[in-house]
Amino acid sequence: AGSLVPRIIRDTLDNPINPNRGSRQVLLYEHAGLGGDEKFSLFEARNTWYQPLISTKKGDITLSWRVSYARGEADGDNPFPLFKRYFPG
Numbered sequence: 001a002g003s004l005v006p007r008i009i010r011d012t013l014d015n016p017i018n019p020n021r022g023s024r025q026v027l028l029y030e031h032a033g034l035g036g037d038e039k040f041s042l043f044e045a046r047n048t049w050y051q052p053l054i055s056t057k058k059g060d061i062t063l064s065w066r067v068s069y070a071r072g073e074a075d076g077d078n079p080f081p082l083f084k085r086y087f088p089g
Contacts (some may be wrong), residue, residue: 002034019050020062039075042084044068 005028026046033039038082046068054061074080
């Protein structure tokens with residue numbers, strides 16, 4: 001399905017590959033229905049924080065905490081696509 005996915009990202013991480021301190025926030029909205037069979041809307045908000053706890057000779061031990069929220073709805077009589085759903089695990 002063709003879709004548009006505008007995003008707003010805020011990133012204060014000290015290292016993008018191995019973060020030790022900072023946070024990253026992402027807001028996105030996806031609207032599918034620009035051709036294809038799938039027609040749906042999806043809003044998603046993600047937030048991740050990193051805080052160093054202990055410094056050792058071999059490196060830092062860092063606490064990471066992640067929170068996500070998403071809400072999606074199918075347009076018309078179509079069911080919300082299975083590949084866009086969240087499952088525990």
